[in-house]
Each structure stands twice: as structure tokens, then as C-alpha cells.
Amino acid sequence: xxxxxxxxxxxxxxxxxxxxxxxxxxxxxxxxxxxxxxxxxxxxxxxxxxxxxxxxxxxxxxxxxxxxxxxxxxxxxxxxxxxxxxxxxxxxxxxxxxxxxxxxxxxxxxxxxxxxxxxxxxxxxxxxxxxxxxxxxxxxxxxxxxxxxxxxxxxxxxxxxxxxxxxxxxxxxxxxxxxxxxxxxxxxxxxxxxxxxxxxxxxxxxxxxxxxxxxxxxxxxxxxxxxxxxxxxxxxxxxxxxxxxxxxxxxxxxxxxxxxxxxxxxxxxxxxxxxxxxxxxxxxxxxxxxxxxxxxxxxxxxxxxxxxxxxxxxxxxxxxxxxxxxxxxxxxxxxxxxxxxxxxxxxxxxxxxxxxxxxxxxxxxxxxxxxxxxxxxxxxxxxxxxxxxxxxxxxxxxxxxxxxxxxxxxxxxxxxxxxxxxxxxxxxxxxxxxxxxxxxxxxxxxxxxxxxxxxxxxxxxxxxxxxxxxxxxxxxxxxxxxxxxxxxxxxxxxxxxxxxxxxxxxxxxxxxxxxxxxxxxxxxxxxxxxxxxxxxxxxxxxxxxxxxxxxxxxxxxxxxxxxxxxxxxxxxxxxxxxxxxxxxxxxxxxxxxxxxxxxxxxxxxxxxxxxxxxxxxxxxxxxxxxxxxxxxxxxxxxxxxxxxxxxxxxxxxxxxxxxxxxxxxxxxxxxxxxxxxxxxxxxxxxxxxxxx
Ligand code: ATP
Ligand code: MG
Numbered sequence: 001x002x003x004x005x006x007x008x009x010x011x012x013x014x015x016x017x018x019x020x021x022x023x024x025x026x027x028x029x030x031x032x033x034x035x036x037x038x039x040x041x042x043x044x045x046x047x048x049x050x051x052x053x054x055x056x057x058x059x060x061x062x063x064x065x066x067x068x069x070x071x072x073x074x075x076x077x078x079x080x081x082x083x084x085x086x087x088x089x090x091x092x093x094x095x096x097x098x099x100x101x102x103x104x105x106x107x108x109x110x111x112x113x114x115x116x117x118x119x120x121x122x123x124x125x126x127x128x129x130x131x132x133x134x135x136x137x138x139x140x141x142x143x144x145x146x147x148x149x150x151x152x153x154x155x156x157x158x159x160x161x162x163x164x165x166x167x168x169x170x171x172x173x174x175x176x177x178x179x180x181x182x183x184x185x186x187x188x189x190x191x192x193x194x195x196x197x198x199x200x201x202x203x204x205x206x207x208x209x210x211x212x213x214x215x216x217x218x219x220x221x222x223x224x225x226x227x228x229x230x231x232x233x234x235x236x237x238x239x240x241x242x243x244x245x246x247x248x249x250x251x252x253x254x255x256x257x258x259x260x261x262x263x264x265x266x267x268x269x270x271x272x273x274x275x276x277x278x279x280x281x282x283x284x285x286x287x288x289x290x291x292x293x294x295x296x297x298x299x300x301x302x303x304x305x306x307x308x309x310x311x312x313x314x315x316x317x318x319x320x321x322x323x324x325x326x327x328x329x330x331x332x333x334x335x336x337x338x339x340x341x342x343x344x345x346x347x348x349x350x351x352x353x354x355x356x357x358x359x360x361x362x363x364x365x366x367x368x369x370x371x372x373x374x375x376x377x378x379x380x381x382x383x384x385x386x387x388x389x390x391x392x393x394x395x396x397x398x399x400x401x402x403x404x405x406x407x408x409x410x411x412x413x414x415x416x417x418x419x420x421x422x423x424x425x426x427x428x429x430x431x432x433x434x435x436x437x438x439x440x441x442x443x444x445x446x447x448x449x450x451x452x453x454x455x456x457x458x459x460x461x462x463x464x465x466x467x468x469x470x471x472x473x474x475x476x477x478x479x480x481x482x483x484x485x486x487x488x489x490x491x492x493x494x495x496x497x498x499x500x501x502x503x504x505x506x507x508x509x510x511x512x513x514x515x516x517x518x519x520x521x522x523x524x525x526x527x528x529x530x531x532x533x534x535x536x537x538x539x540x541x542x543x544x545x546x547x548x549x550x551x552x553x554x555x556x557x558x559x560x561x562x563x564x565x566x567x568x569x570x571x572x573x574x575x576x577x578x579x580x581x582x583x584x585x586x587x588x589x590x591x592x593x594x595x596x597x598x599x600x601x602x603x604x605x606x607x608x609x610x611x612x613x614x615x616x617x618x619x620x621x622x623x624x625x626x627x628x629x630x631x632x633x634x635x636x637x638x639x640x641x642x643x644x645x646x647x648x649x650x651x652x653x654x655x656x657x658x659x660x661x662x663x664x665x666x667x668x669x670x671x672x673x674x675x676x677x678x679x680x681x682x683x684x685x686x687x688x689x690x691x692x
Contacts, residue, residue: 096539113324131149141389152189174197174222175223178352203228217306239273300324325464330464331367333466345396350402417446418446426452428452430455437579462533464517480579481555491555507548645689647660663687
């Protein structure tokens with residue numbers, strides 16, 4: 001059956017030409033019709049028939065409306081939720097042109113709602129109170145728990161009442177420094193319920209990073225737990241919080257209460273350091289509160305949360321999201337990009353400390369009334385089969401993860417995957433970095449048994465939700481391409497002068513006009529917001545990423561533009577060279593950077609992690625270089641291969657190329673902010689190996 005779809009595809013696109021508005025067509029389809037490309041993975045007919053968006057034609061129809069009538073399109077989406085009062089006469093207003101005054105974006109202004117109410121009460125009222133909201137899987141196999149929507153609401157209300165009793169009011173900030181316990185989404189929802197602004201700090205950050213964030217947002221309370229087990233390691237979180245709170249109070253920001261969940265499987269209460277006047281055990285106080293808590297109704301433009309970016313490119317930015325637009329956008333993107341159905345069981349491996357955990361562990365899925373799996377531990381504990389063990393245990397149907405995890409599981413071998421059934425899987429997803437085509441194929445063929453479409457979702461902390469993403473079943477996939485824009489999103493690729501490029505092209509990825517999930521400011525620094533995102537190309541939101549569009553209109557993210565390498569006038573994206581290297585069967589992971597070169601301007605310098613057991617040899621080096629030469633061309637061949645037992649990554653698993661650049665050019669005293677680095681030792685290791 002899939003062959004029928006295949007032969008229909010180019011015809012279908014050709015037929016559509018001329019019928020869609022030319023502006024829409026230019027964005028969506030580039031200049032040419034789709035070809036009979038070897039690399040097209042066609043949608044399964046069965047799947048497509050039952051998908052929310054069953055065809056490209058249907059997508060185009062919806063997309064066209066979303067661009068031509070954003071107010072109507074998003075109002076319809078919004079009316080699926082509860083609003084105490086409807087928004088004012090303007091669904092949105094925006095100024096995205098810095099030359100025309102301050103940048104400001106508003107959606108559903110004047111509308112009164114509450115996102116916690118829409119996640120919980122609304123689903124309960126429509127009869128889903130006894131449905132499982134959260135399945136919790138502990139670090140140790142065999143340890144688990146679950147909450148129905150009714151139970152989750154009770155827990156959220158108890159904590160909300162406790163927060164209120166402690167003086168937390170609408171607009172107050174609360175810092176959440178918790179591992180992946182159920183208390184983490186509970187805490188987020190409790191804040192949202194009473195209109196408090198949560199700022200989740202990933203519970204892997206150091207005391208200094210936490211301290212900086214506490215000083216920045218001056219929370220009324222800090223919510224944490226005493227310790228957590230990740231794999232075999234016990235991490236004493238309370239010690240980190242103590243150090244951060246000491247530091248912040250020395251800087252004039254003191255926090256009255258540190259509510260601490262006793263995670264006794266990781267550490268006994270009596271072993272936890274305690275400050276009587278400030279610290280309170282969660283279990284001693286929260287369960288005593290009532291399980292009913294009135295909702296604080298807020299304006300759509302009231303702040304919902306503050307979250308810092310991953311810090312891949314420098315000092316993290318405090319991104320602020322508001323309530324109404326974010327709510328509608330995360331709900332809609334979740335539903336369409338994963339083709340979510342009420343019978344699905346959904347698992348996203350991201351931590352709630354990142355935007356992915358905000359939009360697609362907590363809010364997006366719960367707004368849709370989904371059953372969500374939360375996993376406390378690490379993906380390769382006790383062995384690299386753990387993810388598939390969890391998939392089988394809960395009959396997970398939608399599995400969403402990051403390329404770094406896909407690459408590492410791929411390196412561990414197929415055996416760990418194939419010993420599990422994975423029959424329940426229906427849709428796979430990827431986020432965080434460009435996914436190399438070879439990793440994509442492994443994910444598709446081995447994990448998904450060539451059955452499950454992959455949603456390679458391009459988006460950012462700043463965008464709130466998916467921007468460019470496949471809609472499963474609606475069109476053919478190309479391994480490594482994020483494909484087409486989501487409804488309402490107008491991606492444009494511009495050249496260095498800000499001129500929009502048409503058709504097949506490559507350049508800077510910007511977005512024209514706003515979308516409901518867009519961030520509204522950088523906390524406390526609106527000027528930095530304007531200069532970072534809106535001044536490079538006036539009139540557009542600039543993502544900082546590079547992108548190319550192929551002849552069929554598919555989008556390919558090429559990495560950060562700061563990382564683009566210019567060799568003898570050829571502009572080369574890091575993603576492309578890295579993909580060519582990773583295709584080598586003995587290369588597990590690769591990161592490339594540019595270094596100054598007298599003649600070529602820049603030359604390519606590659607850091608390569610070999611697969612387990614492979615030793616460095618001159619032959620291996622040569623075959624890596626050859627791999628790039630044959631796949632891309634001689635101009636992209638790396639001049640230097642630097643052996644890398646590990647790569648410096650952010651705590652969310654992304655490669656930090658800016659540090660690699662400094663190592664490559666031996667500017668070792670200019671490594672910059674390394675506070676978001678997951679394992680700082682890797683850097684020393686690389687420096688030691690620099691001249692071998
Ligand atoms: P910082 O902004 O502090 O440097 P960061 O950009 O890594 O950190 P995030 O907002 O978590 O912080 O990540 C967004 C970035 O991740 C995007 O700009 C892009 O570079 C990359 N990214 C996310 N998803 C994809 C994807 N599907 N394909 C390619 N790149 C992606
Ligand atoms: Mg970023």
C-alpha cells in the first residue's frame with residue numbers, strides 16, 4: 001500500500017500547485033515539486049488514514065488558513081479550552097520590528113483562564129478523573145507508582161494550599177529544584193494554580209548556577225528534595241541547595257522556606273543536613289492540607305514560568321512565557337505532531353528542568369488528557385535496554401527523546417533493543433540537536449521496526465513549542481529533516497543582509513510574525529531580548545540557527561550560525577560534516593569546529609569519539625577523512641582529527657562547540673562560562689589529548 005502513496009506524492013504536489021496561495025506555497029514547497037527521491041520514507045497508508053492530518057493536502061488547507069487568518073485559526077483552537085472570560089477584541093497584537101519601537105507580543109489579551117484548571121479540572125469534569133495521568137518509573141527497576149487525574153488534582157491542591165499559607169501570591173516566583181519525581185510536575189501545576197511563576201532549575205545544576213537563578217528571580221520559596229539516585233550514584237541535592245541559599249543570602253536575597261521532599265530511598269532523613277528555622281519536610285506539612293483549592297484566574301498575558309536556556313552558546317538566558325498563548329500552542333503542537341489519541345501512552349525522556357519537560361512532559365500532554373510516563377533514572381541503567389523495558393512495561397505508544405540518546409544507544413548495539421517487543425510503539429520523536437541521518441535510520445529501522453514515523457521537532461526554549469516538525473502520516477519523511485512548519489509558523493531563510501531567500505537555499509533561520517507560544521521577554525532584561533533576537537534582521541525573530549531548504553521544500557537544520565565554518569568561501573554547517581563522520585561504522589560521535597587558516601580562511605577541525613574498543617590509528621584517521629570527502633566533497637575534509645573519549649556537553653546532552661573551538665585553537669584560558677557543562681573533566685581530557 002505504501003507504494004501507492006509513493007507514486008501519488010509527486011502528482012499530488014503538482015496538482016496542488018496553483019491552488020494554494022503563492023506565498024504559502026513558497027514557504028512550504030520551495031520552488032520545485034517533490035521528486036522520486038531514494039531518501040523519501042513514505043507514510044504508511046493505514047497510519048495516514050487514521051491520522052489527525054491524513055494528507056499533505058489537508059495540511060496545506062489548515063496551514064493556509066493559519067497563515068491567512070491567524071486570529072480565526074487560533075481562536076478555534078483556543079475555544080477547546082476553558083476561559084472564564086473570553087479575550088478582548090484582538091486575538092493578538094504584535095510588534096516584531098525593532099525599527100518601529102519596542103518589541104511586544106500579546107495573544108488572547110484580556111482572556112481569563114488558568115492552565116492548571118485546563119490540565120486537570122477540565123479533564124476530570126469531562127469524565128476522565130480515573131484515567132492515569134502519571135506513571136512514575138523509579139531509578140531501580142521494579143519501583144513504580146501512578147496517579148489518576150483525580151489523585152493528581154488532590155496532590156496539586158494540597159501543595160497549592162501550602163504555598164498560599166506561606167504567603168505565595170499571584171505573580172510571586174517559586175524555584176523548583178527537584179529530580180524527576182511526581183512532585184516535580186505537581187509543583188509546577190500547584191504554582192500555576194495559584195498564579196505563581198515557577199522557575200524550574202534542572203536538578204543537576206551546581207550550587208553556583210542555582211544561586212545565580214535564585215538571585216535573579218528572588219523566589220518566596222524553594223522546593224527541593226534531600227537526594228536522588230541516578231543510576232548507581234547518589235546525589236545530595238540538599239547540600240547543593242544549602243550552598244546556593246547561603247550564597248544568595250550573602251548577596252542580599254534570602255529565602256524564607258526550603259520545602260524538602262524526603263526521598264528516603266536515596267538518603268535517610270536523619271542523614272540530611274537541616275536548618276530548623278528554614279527547612280521543612282514536605283511529607284510533614286503538605287498532606288495535612290485540603291485537597292480542594294480554588295483556582296486563581298489569570299490573564300492570558302500573566303506570566304506562567306521563567307526558564308533558562310540550556311547554555312549551549314553562552315550564559316543561559318531567562319526566558320519568560322505567559323499563560324494563554326503558551327497553553328494553546330503546547331496543546332495543539334502536542335496533539336498534531338505526535339498524532340495524539342486518547343488511547344496513547346506517552347513517554348518523553350526529557351527532564352522537566354528543560355523546556356521539553358515543560359511543554360511536552362507536563363503541559364502539552366496533560367492539556368490533552370494524556371497518560372504520561374515519568375522516569376526518574378538514567379536511560380542506560382541497569383543496562384542499555386532499560387528504555388525498551390519501560391516501553392514494554394507501560395505499553396508506550398509515543399516515545400520522544402534526543403539524538404544524543406539515540407546515538408549512545410546505537411553504539412551499545414541492537415541486541416539491547418531487539419530483546420524487547422516494542423510492539424506498542426506508534427510514533428517516535430527527536431529534539432535538541434539535528435539528528436544525523438544514520439542515527440535517524442537506526443531509530444526508525446531498529447527501534448521502530450520500520451513502522452513508526454519520526455517527528456524530528458525543531459524548536460527552542462524561546463519558541464515554547466514545535467516550530468518545524470513532521471506531522472506523522474501527512475507526508476513522506478526524509479531522514480534528518482525536520483520537514484515543514486507547524487500551523488501558524490512562517491519560517492524564512494534569509495541571507496546576511498536579511499533578504500528572504502526563495503526555493504532551494506541556505507542561510508539564517510528566522511520567523512516572520514508571531515505565534516501563540518512565543519516568549520515575551522528575557523526576565524528583567526527586555527533590551528537583551530530585543531538585541532539578541534530581533535535586531536540582527538529587523539522585522540523577524542532570529543533563531544540563531546542555520547537552515548537550508550531543499551528542492552522539495554523540506555527544511556534541514558544545519559546547526560548554530562555561530563558554528564558555521566567558512567572554508568575557501570564554502571559555508572559549511574557543522575551538522576553536515578558531523579553526519580558524514582558518524583556514518584563511518586567505527587565513529588560513535590563527532591563534533592566539528594572551524595579554526596583559522598592562512599589560506600582557506602578557516603579549516604575544519606574534528607573531534608571524534610570512536611565506538612567502544614576502537615583504537616586510534618592512522619588508517620582510521622584516513623578513512624574518516626575519506627568518508628567526508630566522498631559524501632560532501634574535498635573542501636569539507638577535516639584537516640585535523642582530535643581523538644575524543646568524550647565530548648563537552650550541556651547538562652541537557654548537547655555538544656558545546658564553543659568550548660571545542662577554544663580547544664582547537666588552543667585558547668585554553670578563554671573557555672568562558674562552563675557552568676552548564678555536564679562533565680567538566682572531559683575538557684581536561686581533551687586538552688591532554690590535543691597534541692597526540
Ligand atoms: P542557549 O540558547 O543557551 O545556547 P540552547 O539553544 O541549546 O542553549 P534550547 O532552547 O534548549 O537551548 O535549545 C534550542 C536549540 O536546540 C535550537 O536553537 C537548535 O539549535 C537545537 N535544536 C532543537 N531541536 C532541534 C532539531 N530537531 N533539529 C536541529 N536542531 C535542534
Ligand atoms: Mg538557544
